[in-house]
Amino acid sequence: MAQTTRTDIFKKCYEFKEAEKARQEGWYPYFRPINENHGNTVIIEGKKFIMAGSNNYLGLSQDPRVIEAAKKAVERYGTSCSGSRFMNGTLALHEELEHRIARFVGKEAALCFTTGYQTNLGSISALMETNGHIVTDKLNHASIMDGIMLGSAFTRCRNIHRFKHNNMDDLREVLSRIPPDEPVLIVTDGVFSMEGDIAKLPEMKKIADEFGARIYLDEAHAMGVLGKTGRGTLEHYGDPNLADLVMCTFSKSFGSIGGFIAGDAEVIDYIQHHSRPLIFSASMPPAQIAAALAALDIIEKEPERVHRLQEIGRRMIQGFKDLGFDVGDTETPIVPLIIGDNEKTFKFWYTMYQEGLYTNPVISPAVPPNRALIRTSFMATHTDEELEATLEIAGRVGKAMGLI
Numbered sequence: 001m002a003q004t005t006r007t008d009i010f011k012k013c014y015e016f017k018e019a020e021k022a023r024q025e026g027w028y029p030y031f032r033p034i035n036e037n038h039g040n041t042v043i044i045e046g047k048k049f050i051m052a053g054s055n056n057y058l059g060l061s062q063d064p065r066v067i068e069a070a071k072k073a074v075e076r077y078g079t080s081c082s083g084s085r086f087m088n089g090t091l092a093l094h095e096e097l098e099h100r101i102a103r104f105v106g107k108e109a110a111l112c113f114t115t116g117y118q119t120n121l122g123s124i125s126a127l128m129e130t131n132g133h134i135v136t137d138k139l140n141h142a143s144i145m146d147g148i149m150l151g152s153a154f155t156r157c158r159n160i161h162r163f164k165h166n167n168m169d170d171l172r173e174v175l176s177r178i179p180p181d182e183p184v185l186i187v188t189d190g191v192f193s194m195e196g197d198i199a200k201l202p203e204m205k206k207i208a209d210e211f212g213a214r215i216y217l218d219e220a221h222a223m224g225v226l227g228k229t230g231r232g233t234l235e236h237y238g239d240p241n242l243a244d245l246v247m248c249t250f251s252k253s254f255g256s257i258g259g260f261i262a263g264d265a266e267v268i269d270y271i272q273h274h275s276r277p278l279i280f281s282a283s284m285p286p287a288q289i290a291a292a293l294a295a296l297d298i299i300e301k302e303p304e305r306v307h308r309l310q311e312i313g314r315r316m317i318q319g320f321k322d323l324g325f326d327v328g329d330t331e332t333p334i335v336p337l338i339i340g341d342n343e344k345t346f347k348f349w350y351t352m353y354q355e356g357l358y359t360n361p362v363i364s365p366a367v368p369p370n371r372a373l374i375r376t377s378f379m380a381t382h383t384d385e386e387l388e389a390t391l392e393i394a395g396r397v398g399k400a401m402g403l404i
């Protein structure tokens with residue numbers, strides 16, 4: 001590069017050494033390549049691990065029926081749609097998935113995006129307007145925040161309000177400060193992704209109605225997980241009308257990738273015609289649509305998978321509690337082991353990893369500062385032996401480190 005006095009924009013990159021240092025010391029926990037994925041177990045560097053850190057809640061990404069459906073779709077439609085939904089990238093298969101999903105969640109219409117992340121980015125940003133207000137739980141997923149920032153950049157809406165996590169008094173307080181005639185969208189995760197606790201939706205709905213606000217519900221970790229038939233948070237509370245819009249991803253219980261937003265037909269049609277992440281990005285590929293459809297068939301026909309997952313969730317929560325871990329307020333198969341300190345969390349993670357247990361260490365900003373945790377998450381396909389081994393390793397290592 002020519003010599004000038006300008007600071008090189010890459011300076012920060014050349015100075016960024018944290019990840020490399022951890023890699024060289026051998027304990028770097030992120031971006032670890034998996035060589036073989038068998039669902040509840042994985043092979044990394046020739047060694048077998050119990051996978052207690054995946055979102056493959058129903059084990060469906062490994063189900064032979066889902067795999068076969070994906071293969072057939074590739075043979076019939078090829079490997080890509082080569083364009084966005086808006087132009088050449090809509091297959092009849094996309095619409096079939098949308099009809100099936102709308103029926104599954106009990107809404108008039110649904111719209112599929114290429115990832116769950118894009119679904120939040122595209123749906124929230126499309127609904128924002130200059131004088132509108134977005135009211136969002138402080139611990140909502142990053143894709144929700146990013147959707148808000150995208151919408152804010154395009155509409156110049158600056159009315160972004162964050163309420164204390166799952167705190168309905170604070171939500172009410174925030175709403176009471178918003179001018180009564182200006183439109184409001186409340187956004188919440190159904191199940192919070194890091195700590196597995198459930199949004200207080202019935203109370204939220206009452207408050208929303210009182211203030212004339214709409215509710216947008218992210219069901220990424222709830223669908224296939226909560227409710228008698230896996231229909232998520234609304235089924236958990238027994239009321240399909242607690243949210244106006246239901247968002248979900250296909251990358252977790254559905255064993256695929258992609259996402260959807262479901263609600264009133266007019267609202268979905270509006271999002272379809274105003275969502276930049278939908279219009280300017282290639283659509284969900286055929287194999288992934290077919291995989292999601294096959295997974296939906298299985299979820300509808302085999303609710304026993306959901307029941308097994310729920311039983312596993314209860315058992316692991318109790319098991320970790322009995323060992324003396326702080327598991328927060330989880331009610332789902334996402335069980336956090338809350339440690340607090342970053343260094344201890346990484347050390348705990350790495351020692352369990354060396355013992356053949358795969359979990360995820362999570363630090364700020366993914367969780368609040370001083371609330372570093374090990375995120376464990378379980379699948380309907382985990383065997384009793386794998387669950388026992390998980391508790392045994394976590395208990396033994398936790399005790400040796402003085403964490404419990």
Ligand code: PMP
Pocket residue numbers: 115116117118120141143189193218220221249250251252257258259
């Ligand atoms: N919402 C929530 C609550 C999530 O946890 C995630 C992913 N972890 C997403 C949205 C994004 O979904 P995807 O990974 O399928 O893009």
